[in-house]
Structures are given as structure tokens and as C-alpha cells.
Amino acid sequence: MKMLYDTKQMALFEGGNPEYEYKELINKRHNFPDAVEMLSKIDYDFKDFTTQYLTHTFHSYPARFIPQIPLTFIKLFTEEQEIVLDPFCGCGTTLVESFLNNRKSIGNDFNPLATLISKVKTTLIEDTQFRYFNRKLAVMKRYLDLDYRRVNEKINNLPNRKISAIFSKTVISKLEAIRETLLEVKEEGYDELFDFGRVALSSTIWSLVENDGGIDVDDLFVKKVKSMEKELSKTAKIVEKNPEVRVICGDARKLEVQSDSIDLVVTSPPYVNALDYYRVHMYNMLWLGMDFDLFRKHEIGGHSHFITNRFRLLSEYLGDMLRSMIEMNRVLKKDKLCVIVVGNSSVEYELIESHIFFEEMGDKIGFTPIKTIFRNIDKTKKYTSADVGKIDEEYIVVMRKEKNSDVVANDDDFVSEVVRNQMIRFREQIKNVQGTSIRGRKPTRERLLKNIDKISEAIETIPKDTKIKR
Ligand SMILES: C[S@@+](CC[C@H](N)C(=O)[O-])C[C@H]1O[C@@H](n2cnc3c(N)ncnc32)[C@H](O)[C@@H]1O
Structure with missing residues (x-):
């Protein structure tokens, strides 16, 4: 059967x-x-x-x-x-x-x-691309200090309601650092990884809003990327004909x-x-x-x-x-x-x-x-x-x-x-x-x-x- x-x-x-x-x-x-x-x-x-x-x-x-x-x-x-x-x-x-x-x-x-x-x-992604992406994220981790340039521009565009409670300056600065890294990934020609990263970022923001803040965003983002990578590679082993x-x-x-x-x-x-x-x-x-x-x-x-x-x-x-x-x-x-x-x-x-x-x-x-x-x-x-x-x-x-x-x-x-x-x-x-x-x-x-x-x-x-x- x-x-x-x-x-x-x-x-x-x-x-x-x-x-x-x-x-x-x-x-x-x-x-x-x-x-x-x-x-x-x-x-x-x-x-x-x-x-x-x-x-x-x-x-x-x-x-x-x-x-x-x-x-x-x-x-x-x-x-x-x-x-x-x-x-x-x-x-x-x-x-x-x-x-x-x-x-x-x-x-x-x-x-x-x-x-x-x-x-x-x-969309299946090659392991070699993930190796590049992980190197990129390791570099990003070194540049997560609060950066007011990042915060000031963003803060003006946010609807007011939840800013102070959830989107603290540190959180905004880190989210912007992640976004900038993803833009580099796109500029370097990895469109599929860029989209993949944007879903991980969006999922991180979702958790942030659902939990009313109190989350270490860069940590959560990196964990999210890792778990998505794992599930995608399991999927690749199953989907042989790639319809x-x-x-x-x-x-x-x-x-x-x-x-x-x-x-x-x-x-x-x-x-x-x-x-x-x-x-x-x-x-x-x-x-x-x-x-x-x-x-x-x-x-x-x-x-x-x-x-x-x-x-x-x-x-x-x-x-x-x-x-x-x-x-x-x-x-x-x-x-x-x-x-x-x-x-x-x-x-x-x-x-x-x-x-x-x-x-x-x-x-x-x-x-x-x-x-x-x-x-x-x-x-x-x-x-x-x-x-x-x-x-x-x-x-x-x-x-x-x-x-x-x-x-x-x-x-x-x-x-x-x-x-x-x-x-x-x-x-x-x-x-x-x-x-x-x-x-x-x-x-x-x-x-x-x-x-x-x-x-x-x-x-x-x-x-x-x-x-x-x-
Ligand atoms: C009940 S949800 C579908 C959920 C989906 N079955 C799933 O498992 O994720 C209904 C969807 O309709 C979409 N929607 C609303 N207006 C639409 C429109 N004019 N054209 C296409 N999609 C629309 C919403 O964005 C939403 O994703």
C-alpha cells in the first residue's frame, strides 16, 4: 500500500x-x-x-x-x-x-x-546559502549596541499606542540592525534568504507584540532562523520532485x-x-x-x-x-x-x-x-x-x-x-x-x-x- x-x-x-x-x-x-x-x-x-x-x-x-x-x-x-x-x-x-x-x-x-x-x-534553500547566512548573523551580533540614528528615524513612523511598552529604544535599535543585515543579504544577491530572514523577523515581532515586550529580540531572531532552517532541511529531504x-x-x-x-x-x-x-x-x-x-x-x-x-x-x-x-x-x-x-x-x-x-x-x-x-x-x-x-x-x-x-x-x-x-x-x-x-x-x-x-x-x-x- x-x-x-x-x-x-x-x-x-x-x-x-x-x-x-x-x-x-x-x-x-x-x-x-x-x-x-x-x-x-x-x-x-x-x-x-x-x-x-x-x-x-x-x-x-x-x-x-x-x-x-x-x-x-x-x-x-x-x-x-x-x-x-x-x-x-x-x-x-x-x-x-x-x-x-x-x-x-x-x-x-x-x-x-x-x-x-x-x-x-x-521555497527550498541550499545548505551553502545557510552557511553564508549564519556567518552574516554572527557578524550582526557584534553590532547590536543601542544606536540612536536607527531609533530616531523609525520611532516617528510607528503608531503611538504600543511604542513605549513594547518597542523600547533598545528593541527598535536591535530590530533595525536585523533589518539592515537582511538588506545587505539582498544586496549581495541572496533574494530567497532575504525573504526567509524577513519571515523570521516578522515572527520575532509577532512574539514581541503577543508577549507585550520582555523578549531579547536578537536572541529570539537567531533561534527562529535556526529552527526554520532545521524544518526546511527536513522538508527538502521529503520533497524530492519540488513541485x-x-x-x-x-x-x-x-x-x-x-x-x-x-x-x-x-x-x-x-x-x-x-x-x-x-x-x-x-x-x-x-x-x-x-x-x-x-x-x-x-x-x-x-x-x-x-x-x-x-x-x-x-x-x-x-x-x-x-x-x-x-x-x-x-x-x-x-x-x-x-x-x-x-x-x-x-x-x-x-x-x-x-x-x-x-x-x-x-x-x-x-x-x-x-x-x-x-x-x-x-x-x-x-x-x-x-x-x-x-x-x-x-x-x-x-x-x-x-x-x-x-x-x-x-x-x-x-x-x-x-x-x-x-x-x-x-x-x-x-x-x-x-x-x-x-x-x-x-x-x-x-x-x-x-x-x-x-x-x-x-x-x-x-x-x-x-x-x-x-
Ligand atoms: C481565514 S484566512 C485564511 C487562512 C489560511 N487558510 C491559512 O491556513 O493560513 C483568510 C485570508 O483572506 C485574506 N483576504 C482578505 N481579503 C482578501 C481579498 N480581497 N483577496 C484575497 N485575500 C483576502 C486575508 O488576508 C486572510 O489571509
């Missing part, structure tokens, strides 16, 4: 662990009906499975999915060298699993930090991907009203010289606008997701699968069951439903914002491309019409029962009834709210 992992990979999972049966199951070759049948035999909670291994360990990323989700569909529904696409690839979980399993892959995300991490996780990986920093509503070229789409899109990635990654992006303002403008699911009527966020989100799904349909080959992983969210105490909206959309744009799978999430692993709280369950919507969509993603009238019907249906639901997602303090009945008017108002502005902002 062919194993999911060869003997070298199996060493990662020694000791009669619960993953063995799962791996046996997904490793068998199946025709399409059998593969669909297999989907019912898997326990999607993946309780106690190893989820952090190899390059998955490179960088933290909010709301990433566990590798076993893309892995399941990659193994059951694609052959080696076929192409897997994740249009919201985040930190590249789908790409890493495709890479490890000899599938070509394309990852797209508007967040430049996400595409940098994705690229670095799937092609293309990473695009772009908009999922307008994919730069050829029509009818993809063998599997597997993705977890942003949730409505849940998390502003640009805010989460602001410090990292600032240090890496990335334009977080551009990303903020195009981010789907963010909630820093429409403050007075949050239901407008919902119609905007539905429009964005419909356009993205039309694009997924366009790029997929006929009969291939589109797998979308999404959890419920909440707007003004009302439950938003995104998977139901997506299923309805799929039906209108050339997809047929295969099945929707419910799964519990390990509560410690996935989070969104304080507004929504921890999301502890999610759905895997599995659809098949039956035909090309009759409409294109920039058909504003179509988008507006579908969203309008969905919002009207949603309003009817809320008329019957309100407060479907109350967490914490209970609102008054009057407050909840106001939601019906707010939804009606939001329905009026759908044509405007669902237009892509430029």
Missing part, C-alpha cells in the same frame, strides 16, 4: 498515534464516488492530531486552518502534479500540503505578509489565474465582522515596509467601517464572497471540487450562517452541492475578534463545478440581485426570531427589534455597498 508519507515522513509521527488510520484511509486510491464516500468516514475534529510540523511552524497566523483539512481533499481528489488553488491562502497551509504531496499549487492573498510567508514555506508553487499577492475577486486550469480549490475565506488582518499584522508589515493601507482597502470581512449599521457589512461581505466564488468557478476545470471552510459569525446579536449563504450562491453560479461537513474546532486554536468571540465550530462546504457560471465576477447587477434576495430571506428569519447569537450581556427586546429596520436599511444600499471599492 502506498503511504501518505514515506518512511522519512512517518518518523514525524512515531508511536502508534491516532493519525495512522486516517492516513491509511486517505492514501488509498479512489475513483470519484468512492472518494466522496470516504469523506463520511473521516472524523473532522482531528482531535490530538499533529498540526504543527515542518514549515507549518514558521509563523503564527490568525484563523489558519489545520493541515489535515486541505490534505484530505488533496489526497482524495487530486493526482500528483495536478494543480491546487487556495484563493485566500493566508500563511500557505494548502500550499505546504500540496508541496509535501507533490501537487503543483497556486496561492493568492491580498495580505503581502501572507504571501511572503507562503512563499518562504515552500511548482506560484504565490500571487492579489484580490480573490479578480484572480490572475487562467480559466479551466485548476484541479481543486480548497480555501478558508475571511469571516464577516470577525477580524481585520491589516490591524493584526500592522507592526509586522510596518517593519517589513509593506503597504498595510492598500490591503486595508481591499480586505474582505473587515469591520472598521459601517459602524452605524453593521448589516451593511454583511451585504458587502456577501457580494465579495459571491464574486470570489464566481472566480473559483471560472478557474476550476469542469467536474472538479471547490471546498470552502467557514464558521458562523455574528452581527448585532444575530447568527450569520455563512455556509448556508455560500451553498445558495454556489447553486446560482454552476456548482452542485456534494456535501457540507460540520466540525468542532479545538477552542484553543482558532479565534476571531472580541465581537464574535472564539469560534468553536465550522463547516466544510464541498461543491463540484458542474458548468461554467453564466455570469462574470464583475457583473454588479447580478451580485446585487443575489445579495438582495439573501438579505430579504435573512430579514424574514430575523422577523420570526431575534437574538440568535447572544453571547454575554442580553440586549433589550426593543434593541433586537431595531435589527429588522437596520436590515431593511441595509437592503436599500446593496447596489452601492456591494460595488468593489477602488
Whole structure:
């Protein structure tokens, strides 16, 4: 029997662990009906499975999915060298699993930090280059004294809030020394090492912010480089054929991907009203010289606008997701699968069951439903914002491309019409029962009834709210 992992990979999972049966199951070759049948035999909670291994360990990323989700569909529904696409690839979980399993892959995300991490996780680097890099870091270690020239210029560009607590002058000076070393690496022609180092730097900044300072940044950075180097060299031993990986920093509503070229789409899109990635990654992006303002403008699911009527966020989100799904349909080959992983969210105490909206959309744009799978999430692993709280369950919507969509993603009238019907249906639901997602303090009945008017108002502005902002 062919194993999911060869003997070298199996060493990662020694000791009669619960993953063995799962791996046996997904490793068998199946025709399409059998593969669909297999989907019912898997326990999607993946309780106690190893989820952090190899390059998955490179960088933290909010709301990433566990590798076993893309892995399941990659193994059951694609052959080696076929192409897997994740249009919201985040930190590249789908790409890493495709890479490890000899599938070509394309990852797209508007967040430049996400595409940098994705690229670095799937780019092998020669040992000789690491020897050069380690020599460079040893030299850097000798020049880490507080340097006010470095600090003064940087300090003016930082948002004020956390500077004094986290970004002390010593910390800023050291981070700048690391950044300068990385720039030298680039100037000396080592582009891949430059990106590799930037991910290590970003991961260091992430730990700094998460821990509210109190970290020896240069030490942490060097440790991070060493551990990433180790995981990358383990990966190199596994990935013998080095399948092609293309990473695009772009908009999922307008994919730069050829029509009818993809063998599997597997993705977890942003949730409505849940998390502003640009805010989460602001410090990292600032240090890496990335334009977080551009990303903020195009981010789907963010909630820093429409403050007075949050239901407008919902119609905007539905429009964005419909356009993205039309694009997924366009790029997929006929009969291939589109797998979308999404959890419920909440707007003004009302439950938003995104998977139901997506299923309805799929039906209108050339997809047929295969099945929707419910799964519990390990509560410690996935989070969104304080507004929504921890999301502890999610759905895997599995659809098949039956035909090309009759409409294109920039058909504003179509988008507006579908969203309008969905919002009207949603309003009817809320008329019957309100407060479907109350967490914490209970609102008054009057407050909840106001939601019906707010939804009606939001329905009026759908044509405007669902237009892509430029
Ligand atoms: C739930 S996360 C994906 C996480 C990913 N599955 C992983 O494992 O890392 C959603 C992603 O959508 C991205 N995103 C938001 N708006 C986008 C847009 N307009 N086009 C492409 N990606 C976008 C965010 O940057 C974020 O990385």
C-alpha cells in the first residue's frame, strides 16, 4: 500500500498515534464516488492530531486552518502534479500540503505578509546559502549596541499606542540592525534568504507584540532562523520532485489565474465582522515596509467601517464572497471540487450562517452541492475578534463545478440581485426570531427589534455597498 508519507515522513509521527488510520484511509486510491464516500468516514475534529510540523511552524497566523483539512481533499481528489488553488491562502497551509504531496499549487492573498510567508514555506534553500547566512548573523551580533540614528528615524513612523511598552529604544535599535543585515543579504544577491530572514523577523515581532515586550529580540531572531532552517532541511529531504508553487499577492475577486486550469480549490475565506488582518499584522508589515493601507482597502470581512449599521457589512461581505466564488468557478476545470471552510459569525446579536449563504450562491453560479461537513474546532486554536468571540465550530462546504457560471465576477447587477434576495430571506428569519447569537450581556427586546429596520436599511444600499471599492 502506498503511504501518505514515506518512511522519512512517518518518523514525524512515531508511536502508534491516532493519525495512522486516517492516513491509511486517505492514501488509498479512489475513483470519484468512492472518494466522496470516504469523506463520511473521516472524523473532522482531528482531535490530538499533529498540526504543527515542518514549515507549518514558521509563523503564527490568525484563523489558519489545520493541515489535515486541505490534505484530505488533496489526497482524495487530486493526482500528483495536478494543480491546487487556495484563493485566500493566508500563511500557505494548502500550499505546504500540496508541496509535501507533490501537487503543483497556486496561492493568492491580498495580505503581502501572507504571501511572503507562503512563499518562504515552500521555497527550498541550499545548505551553502545557510552557511553564508549564519556567518552574516554572527557578524550582526557584534553590532547590536543601542544606536540612536536607527531609533530616531523609525520611532516617528510607528503608531503611538504600543511604542513605549513594547518597542523600547533598545528593541527598535536591535530590530533595525536585523533589518539592515537582511538588506545587505539582498544586496549581495541572496533574494530567497532575504525573504526567509524577513519571515523570521516578522515572527520575532509577532512574539514581541503577543508577549507585550520582555523578549531579547536578537536572541529570539537567531533561534527562529535556526529552527526554520532545521524544518526546511527536513522538508527538502521529503520533497524530492519540488513541485511548482506560484504565490500571487492579489484580490480573490479578480484572480490572475487562467480559466479551466485548476484541479481543486480548497480555501478558508475571511469571516464577516470577525477580524481585520491589516490591524493584526500592522507592526509586522510596518517593519517589513509593506503597504498595510492598500490591503486595508481591499480586505474582505473587515469591520472598521459601517459602524452605524453593521448589516451593511454583511451585504458587502456577501457580494465579495459571491464574486470570489464566481472566480473559483471560472478557474476550476469542469467536474472538479471547490471546498470552502467557514464558521458562523455574528452581527448585532444575530447568527450569520455563512455556509448556508455560500451553498445558495454556489447553486446560482454552476456548482452542485456534494456535501457540507460540520466540525468542532479545538477552542484553543482558532479565534476571531472580541465581537464574535472564539469560534468553536465550522463547516466544510464541498461543491463540484458542474458548468461554467453564466455570469462574470464583475457583473454588479447580478451580485446585487443575489445579495438582495439573501438579505430579504435573512430579514424574514430575523422577523420570526431575534437574538440568535447572544453571547454575554442580553440586549433589550426593543434593541433586537431595531435589527429588522437596520436590515431593511441595509437592503436599500446593496447596489452601492456591494460595488468593489477602488
Ligand atoms: C481565514 S484566512 C485564511 C487562512 C489560511 N487558510 C491559512 O491556513 O493560513 C483568510 C485570508 O483572506 C485574506 N483576504 C482578505 N481579503 C482578501 C481579498 N480581497 N483577496 C484575497 N485575500 C483576502 C486575508 O488576508 C486572510 O489571509
